[in-house]
Amino acid sequence: MITVQQINFQLNSKESYIGYQRGSKDFVSNLNFKDTNLQQYTSPEDYANALSRGSKKGGVSAIVDEIPYIKIFLLKYSADYSMVGSNSTTNGFAFVFRKGSPLVPEMSRAIAKLRADGRLIMMENAWFKGQSMVTFGDTSNKVNPLTIDSFRGLFLITGVSSTFAIAILYSFWIYKNWHFVRNCFNVMDFNLGRLQFIKEYLYRKMFRTTNVIQLEQITWSMNCLI
CATH class of the missing domain: 1.20.5 (Single alpha-helices involved in coiled-coils or other helix-helix interfaces)
Structure with missing residues (x-):
């Protein structure tokens, strides 16, 4: 078993390297990771190769990226890797509108309606079917339970x-x-x-x-x- 604090400590250690998508280094740097421990990658295949090798063999211990990209990665590699993150149904890309734009309340109402109707979850399941995700405080994931035989x-x-x-x-x-x-x-x-x-x-x-x-x-x- 491992706690959230232990995960953060391991990722911030000198021996652990973090992977990120090309073009998002500034975002990852704001998460208090050392620049010397950051590795840049461009494709899901690069992610899988780096994670399989690990930090001790020239790879990385974890990948930090936007949730939609991580879910796309997990569509192909869900058997070997899992995502640790938020369980919110509205995570994803942000949309920026001009201040005072009438689209802001319209978009907010549309998203709220989709969330209330449960259509956001349906859309996510349809687009990212088969993903593997582990979230903080979420006990609904299917994992091997610990029994007396263990x-x-x-x-x-x-x-x-x-x-x-x-x-x-x-x-x-x-x-x-x-x-x-x-x-x-x-x-x-x-x-x-x-x-x-x-x-x-x-x-x-x-x-x-x-x-x-x-x-x-x-x-x-x-x-x-x-």
Whole structure:
């Protein structure tokens, strides 16, 4: 897992290079990236090649570009890359009008109506079908969920380490308190000896009583015969 802060830190590190589309360096420079870490590219193929190599092999760690261009790139390479950005449905190119132009409210109302009717999303799905996008705070993307099986190795290492640590702890305790442990075993042996003695005594007592009863029965029978 990685957080937004970790992403920003990695992209701003000395080892990370950022790619951008030719002609948009000023825009990328305003994002506080170092100019020495910026690489210029001209096509989606250049983007894919640079991302596949990575910063350590002469490529880049990320591409910064306008959302429409990134979505076009993802139409072809969505299986290998994803976009991290805003989830707004009105992202895209901006239109500049003369101050006071009557087109401004007309365009605003038209965009608001398209957004309210859901047609903006329909148009986006129709034009950029099959894209892969990851957005901050968006949990609707299909990713492989983490299950208990994903942590089997971690649980195994933790269990073995804990068992080993407990065994060492008890070994040191027994070594340090060996006289006490030995006395406990001696007491146990003594008690077992006493139990064995009582058992044998009761057994002899019961066996002797049985013999006396049998002898009295035999004597009584003989007297009866006489």
